[in-house]
Structures are given as structure tokens and as C-alpha cells.
Amino acid sequence: MSSTLIERVLPEKRALTTKPRPSDVAFRTVLNVMSYSSLLILAAIGGFLAFRGFGAFKENGFGFITHAEWSSIVGDNGKEVSSFGMGAMITGTLIIATIALFIGVPLSVLTALFLTFYAPERLKRALVTVVDLMASFPSILYGIWGFIVLAPMATYWAKLVYKYLGWIPFLSVPSPAFDRSPFLAGIVLSIMIIPIVTSVSREIFAQTPLERIQAAYALGATRWGMIRAVALPFGASGVVGGAMLGLGRALGETVAVYSVLNIVFKINWHILYGYGGNIASMIVQKFGEASFTEKKALLAAGFVLFVMTLLVNMVANTVVSRAVKSGK
Amino acid sequence: MATTTVLPRKPWKATKADLFPVFGALALAAILDFVVVAVTPMKGKIAYVLLFFIFGAGFQMALKWRNLGKRAAIDSLAGSVAIAGATIAFTPVLSLLATTIVKGAKGLYPGFFFHDMSVANYQSPLNQGGVIQAIVGTLYLIILATLISLPLSVLTALYLTEIRGKASGFIQFLVQAMSGIPSVVAGIFIYSALLLTTSLRGSTIMAALALAILMIPTVTRTAQEVLLLVPQDLREAGLALGATQWKTVATIVVPAARNGLITAVILGVARIAGETAPLLFTLGVSNKINWNPFSGGQSALPYYVWSGLGDGTELGIDRAWSGILVLLMLVLTLFVVARVFGTRKVKIK
Known part of the structure; x- marks a missing residue:
């Protein structure tokens, strides 16, 4: 009697198996496939830009990277004579990014x-939020602010720098024109990269092993002594990685630079002088009125920018993740 | 029997006697700052900020040097530089927010949100x-x-x-x-x-x-x-x-x-x-x-x-x-x- 009751309660016996159920097979397959979407997107971006821009690479050869001239003229016979070179834009981009790093890092x-070792806890928490907030400001805000508020100040600063340091070759100017210079663009970018470099550096500094900090203090180090002997050596690689992430951001920034820079297709080493080059901004500037051929050349320029930023970011991410791992 | 509660003491905390010279030095730096800008040909916001930093950090350093020696003075300078760096880094945020609110409010009217x-x-x-x-x-x-x-x-x-x-x-x-x-x-x-x-x-x-x-x-x-x-x-x-x-x-x-x-x-x-x-x-x-x-x-x-x-x-x-x-x-x-x-x-x- 009692045994039948138990039999009724027990569920049907199932064979023990390690074979996944159909729902799991489907689930895992979907995830496996979808996880490659990022690879697909990156490959599609590189592939399409290279494919569309191939003509410009072929026609201009290596000069596409080195020549400074960018022109496309439709002649009397209706034929388009064009010569595309990005030399001025690439050097300009690098110069502006260097200025941004020089000030921002x-x-x-x-x-x-300051946030890790000096600020009191409350102030620190508030300021960390402010850093995150800075990172979420739209780039066009930096652009319009740079154009309206910062530009007059930066022109004044440029004049001051020129007055006292003008004897240094790259701080001299051919004529006194200081508006819309690479210097101004560099300052705007330096403000834009501060959040990312700060938060990466802060994360690394915060991981400094407490026993080493205490050991330094126990040996009689001052706060600065501790920072120099413990925190800076520990965080150096993280800071380098953070700076490279900032460099990646600085290379690809478009709208903010476009708003404040006078783009001219001539290589300009005088950073205080009123014109410069920038790949991303140049694409925006030229795109509206470009012919079909020129558009393709602009896509080729986009490909160059894509490869540059991708390489910088890949190296930066590797450096940062190594630094973070070694800290644990 | 009266019970006395023993409060935890924090001997490392700065006392009023410790803080007085610090703030005194800062106040002195501010006064000197205005005087120098008024007297010398150096003018403008940059001059105020820069001189205040130099005087402020300098006085702090001198105080530490006199009381605690050279290493404490260098430590004080490093602290001043860190504070100055953070201040410069955060100034643009204030300017960005303030300018946007002041300039943006000018064009706002109820219809701004309803008209195209x-x-x-x-x-x-x-x-x-x-x-x-x-x-x-x-x-x-x-x-x-x-x-x-x-x-x-x-x-x-x-x-x-x-x-x-x-x-x-x-x-x-x-x-x-x-x-x-x-x-x-x-x-x-x-x-x-x-x-x-x-x-x-x-x-x-x-x-x-x-x-x-x-x-x-x-x-x-x-x-x-x-x-x-x-x-x-x-x-x-x-x-x-x-x-x-x-x-x-x-x-x-x-x-x-x-x-x-x-x-x-x-x-x-x-x-x-x-x-x-x-x-x-x-x-x-x-x-x-x-x-x-x-x-x-x-x-x-x-x-x-x-x-x-x-x-x-x-x-x-x-x-x-x-x-x-x-x-x-x-x-x-x-x-x-x-x-x-x-x-x-x-x-x-």
C-alpha cells in the first residue's frame, strides 16, 4: 500500500547524461555566433573603407600619405584632375595630439x-563623479565652448608664449596670426582627454598595495616620498596606458577640433600659427561639396584614421589590462 | 557616581595652532598677490593665479622648512603642485556648465520646446x-x-x-x-x-x-x-x-x-x-x-x-x-x- 503511494509521488526516472539539452545547444550556438559581431563590424568598417578608397590609394600611391596637397579641379573638357595627399593632415593630427598629451597628461x-592620496574622502567621491560627468559631455559642447570662450584666451596665451619663448623654432610664427591655431585645438583636446587619463591613472594608483605604502611611511617617508618611491613606480605602466587611450581619443576627435581649427592643406610646424591639419575634421569639411572621386579619397582618408586609432587603442588596451592585472 | 565617557582622541589631527600658520600664510600670499599685481607691470588673471600659487606654495614651504626641515618642505611643495594641477583640471567644467546655462537661457522660451x-x-x-x-x-x-x-x-x-x-x-x-x-x-x-x-x-x-x-x-x-x-x-x-x-x-x-x-x-x-x-x-x-x-x-x-x-x-x-x-x-x-x-x-x- 505505502509503496504504491511513493511510486506515484516520484517523478519519472530520467537517464543520467552529460548531453546538453536542445535549448542549451541553441543558447550556446547563438551566443557563440553573436559574440563574433564585434569582429564582423570591425572587419566591415576596415573592408568597406579600404575597398571604396582603393582608387585613391592606387592613383596617388605612397604620396597619399606623404604629399600635402589636396585638390580636385574639373577642367574645361569636363575631366576631373585630382591629386590627393594627406601629409599635412597626418602631421597636423599628430602635432595637435602631442600638444593635447603634453598639457593633458x-x-x-x-x-x-590628488584624488588618491590627498583629497578627503567626501571631496574625492564628489570629484570622481565630476570626472565621469566630464567624460559624458558631448563633444560639440567642447567645440562651441572652445570657439566662443576659450579661443580669445588661447590667442592671448599664444601671444604671451610667443613673446617670451618665440626663439624656440616651433614656437615662432611667420607672421602675427594666432587665431584658430593647433595650439588652441590642442588645449581643447587636452581638456577632453583629462577624464579618461585621470580615471585610468586613478584606478591604478588606488591599487597600490597598502603594505608597501605603510612600509614607506614606517621607514619615515613623507607623503611625497611615498608617492615617488611606491605609487609612481607601481602606477607608471597604467599611466602610460591611460595616456595612450587619451591619444587614441585625441586622434579621432572630430567636431571639437573642426570648430576651433583653421584647416589648411600645408604642413605647419609652428604650433602657435593660425592654421593646421586634422584628418577627422578635414573629412567633415570636404565631404559636403565633394565629387564622387573626392568622396572616395575622403573614405580612404577615413581608412587611414581608422587604422591609426585602432593600432593606438589596441596597444593602449594591452598596456592597461597588463597593468591592472599585475596590480592584483 | 558620575560616569565619564572617554572620547577617542585623534592626536594626528591638525590642531588650531597647527592650522593658523597655514591659513595665515595663504592670506598673506593673497594680500601680497594683489599688491604685486597692482605695483608691477604684470597684469591679468594669469598673473593673479600664478603669483598666488608661487607665494602660497613658497610660504608653506618656508614654514615647513623652519619647523620640520628640508624633506617636509619638498613634501609641502609636491602637495601644492598636486592641488594646483587638480584645480586647473577641474576649472573647465565650471566654465563649461556656467557658460552653457548663461548663454543657453537667453534663447529659451516655452515655444522653444513646441515649435519646429x-x-x-x-x-x-x-x-x-x-x-x-x-x-x-x-x-x-x-x-x-x-x-x-x-x-x-x-x-x-x-x-x-x-x-x-x-x-x-x-x-x-x-x-x-x-x-x-x-x-x-x-x-x-x-x-x-x-x-x-x-x-x-x-x-x-x-x-x-x-x-x-x-x-x-x-x-x-x-x-x-x-x-x-x-x-x-x-x-x-x-x-x-x-x-x-x-x-x-x-x-x-x-x-x-x-x-x-x-x-x-x-x-x-x-x-x-x-x-x-x-x-x-x-x-x-x-x-x-x-x-x-x-x-x-x-x-x-x-x-x-x-x-x-x-x-x-x-x-x-x-x-x-x-x-x-x-x-x-x-x-x-x-x-x-x-x-x-x-x-x-x-x-x-
Whole structure:
């Protein structure tokens, strides 16, 4: 009697198996396939831009990277004579990014040190939020602010720098025109990269092993002594990685630079002088009125920018993730 | 018997006697600062700031040197430099916010939120026209870009946290690489792939595709972080009760991480809401509301600002500031909402 009752309650016996159920097979297959979407997107971007821009690479050869001239003229016979070179734009992009790093990285490292080792807990929490907030500001806000508010100040600063340091070759100018210079664009970009460099550096500094910090203090180090002997060596690789992430951002920034830079297709080493080059901004500037051929050349320029930023970011991410791992 | 409560003492805390010379030195530096600027030919804000720093840091150093010696003086200088660096780094935020509010408020009137630009152009007086078409366009873009990017991002994040297959490291690397794609490249990619050689024209869906590319890495990384916060015990408990992995993920892991996933989407939206560059290639133009996302041009808040800035006239730039104020309010709202959700990333009922 009692045994039949138990039999009724027990569920049907199932064979023990390690074979996944159909729902799991489907689930895992979908995830496996979808996880490659990022590869697909990256490959499609590189592939399409290279494919469309191939004509410009072929026609201009290596000069596409080195020549400074960019022109496309429709002649009397209706034929389009064009010569596309990005030399001025590439050097301009690198110059502006260098200025941005030169100003932005020291400020970011100091801010990160201040937040980690100096600021009281409450102030620190508030300021960390402000850093995140800065990162979420739209780039066009930096552009319009740079154009309206910062530009007059930067022109004044450029004049001051020129007055006292004008004897240094790259700080001289051929004629006194200081508006819309690479210097101004560099300052705007330096403000834009501060959040990312600061937050990466701060994360690394915060991981400094407490026992090493205490050991330094126990040996009689001052706060600065501790930072120099413990925190900076520990965080150096993370700071380098963060700076490279900032470089990646600085290379690809478009709208903010476009708003403040006078784009001219001539290589300009005088950073205070009123014109410069920038790949991303140049694409925006030329695209509206470009002919079919020129559009393809602009897509080729986009490909160059894509490859540059991708390489910088890949190296940067590797450096950062190594630094973070070694900290654990 | 009277009981006495012994309060904990903090002998390391600075006493009034310690703090007096510090603030005294700062006050002295401020006075000297004004005097020097008034007397010498050095003028302007830079002179005030720079001299105040030199005097302030110098006095502090001298004090420390006298009381504690050379190393304490160097330590004090390093502290001053760190404070100065942080101050310089945070000053632009104040200026950005203050300028946007002051300049943006000028062009705001109730109709700004209800009128479109078909009744006015950028040179019209500021009490004509508005941004309703741009607000609708931006909302459309946000919804479409989220619909496109959310499945891809969450599935990739689930792959990275639940399956942890052989390719995990590689996929992680690619997602990080994707987060570095310049926004202009996303725009010209969609243009080159879908618009250059076809009869298609710029429309909301095209711009949403470009924005989705920028949104995917942000959402994936945040989603991955919150999924990792779901305790491993929950997964094991699900499997031990006989649920399949699919059931465990769908009924336990994802619901547990729900708030965090919402945060991930909001952060992604905040990332793309203000993007301008991709729109220039993919959005087309419209000065009134376009309810059809698949054909015809569209407007958007960043594009409205861009056009105002490009217009270059005083009224155009005033409109741009008002547009950026509306955009900034949107981004700040998203930011605050993400914070509120983000403080409780994983909620277990």
C-alpha cells in the first residue's frame, strides 16, 4: 500500500547524461555566433573603407600619405584632375595630439594623485563623479565652448608664449596670426582627454598595495616620498596606458577640433600659427561639396584614421589590462 | 557616581595652532598677490593665479622648512603642485556648465520646446522656432540605436561571462578595440556601405546604425561588469536544481542583474546622445518633425547645434547655445538616472 503511494509521488526516472539539452545547444550556438559581431563590424568598417578608397590609394600611391596637397579641379573638357595627399593632415593630427598629451597628461596625473592620496574622502567621491560627468559631455559642447570662450584666451596665451619663448623654432610664427591655431585645438583636446587619463591613472594608483605604502611611511617617508618611491613606480605602466587611450581619443576627435581649427592643406610646424591639419575634421569639411572621386579619397582618408586609432587603442588596451592585472 | 565617557582622541589631527600658520600664510600670499599685481607691470588673471600659487606654495614651504626641515618642505611643495594641477583640471567644467546655462537661457522660451524650424530660420528673432523636431529626432535615434545594439551587446556580454569560451580573450580585445573607433569613422562607414553607391538617402535608421556601432562597446563592457557581479552561487544553485543553462541565465542571472543592465543601456545612450560627426553623413536634413524613421531626412539636437554654429551669425550661435543647453540637460538626466540605478547594480530578491 505505502509503496504504491511513493511510486506515484516520484517523478519519472530520467537517464543520467552529460548531453546538453536542445535549448542549451541553441543558447550556446547563438551566443557563440553573436559574440563574433564585434569582429564582423570591425572587419566591415576596415573592408568597406579600404575597398571604396582603393582608387585613391592606387592613383596617388605612397604620396597619399606623404604629399600635402589636396585638390580636385574639373577642367574645361569636363575631366576631373585630382591629386590627393594627406601629409599635412597626418602631421597636423599628430602635432595637435602631442600638444593635447603634453598639457593633458601631467594635469591628469596630478589630479589622479590628488584624488588618491590627498583629497578627503567626501571631496574625492564628489570629484570622481565630476570626472565621469566630464567624460559624458558631448563633444560639440567642447567645440562651441572652445570657439566662443576659450579661443580669445588661447590667442592671448599664444601671444604671451610667443613673446617670451618665440626663439624656440616651433614656437615662432611667420607672421602675427594666432587665431584658430593647433595650439588652441590642442588645449581643447587636452581638456577632453583629462577624464579618461585621470580615471585610468586613478584606478591604478588606488591599487597600490597598502603594505608597501605603510612600509614607506614606517621607514619615515613623507607623503611625497611615498608617492615617488611606491605609487609612481607601481602606477607608471597604467599611466602610460591611460595616456595612450587619451591619444587614441585625441586622434579621432572630430567636431571639437573642426570648430576651433583653421584647416589648411600645408604642413605647419609652428604650433602657435593660425592654421593646421586634422584628418577627422578635414573629412567633415570636404565631404559636403565633394565629387564622387573626392568622396572616395575622403573614405580612404577615413581608412587611414581608422587604422591609426585602432593600432593606438589596441596597444593602449594591452598596456592597461597588463597593468591592472599585475596590480592584483 | 558620575560616569565619564572617554572620547577617542585623534592626536594626528591638525590642531588650531597647527592650522593658523597655514591659513595665515595663504592670506598673506593673497594680500601680497594683489599688491604685486597692482605695483608691477604684470597684469591679468594669469598673473593673479600664478603669483598666488608661487607665494602660497613658497610660504608653506618656508614654514615647513623652519619647523620640520628640508624633506617636509619638498613634501609641502609636491602637495601644492598636486592641488594646483587638480584645480586647473577641474576649472573647465565650471566654465563649461556656467557658460552653457548663461548663454543657453537667453534663447529659451516655452515655444522653444513646441515649435519646429519650418516657421523660422537661424537668423529669425529668438522667440520664433524651436527644437521639437530635433528632440523627436534624437529620441528616435536613441530608441533605434538601442534596439539595434542591445541584443548584440548583451549576447556578447553573456558569451564573455556565461560561456567563457576559448575566444573570450580575443572577443574582449575586439570589444575594447571597438570602443576606440572615432565617431566620424562610424559615420563614413555607414555612408560608404549603404549610401554611396545606392539610391538610399540619409535617414533616421542610417544614423541609428552608425550610432549603434559606437554604443555597442559601452553597453557590452558595462553589461559584462554587472553580470560578473551576480554571485556564482546563484548559477550553481540553478544548475543544481536541474535547470538547463539557458533557464538559469534567463530566469536567474539576467533578472538578478536587471538594474545593472538598465545602467548599461543608459550609459550607452549617454555616450551617443551628443554625437554629432556620424549624423553629418547619415541623417539627412529636416526642419520639421519626420515621423518616418526609414525615409526622409531627420533632425537631432547635436545637429541643430552644429547648424547654428555653422550659421555663424550671432542669432545662430545663440540658438546653438540653447540647443546645447537642452542636450546637456538630457545627458545630465541620463547621467543621474544611471547613477541611481548603478548604486544597486545587482539586486537579489
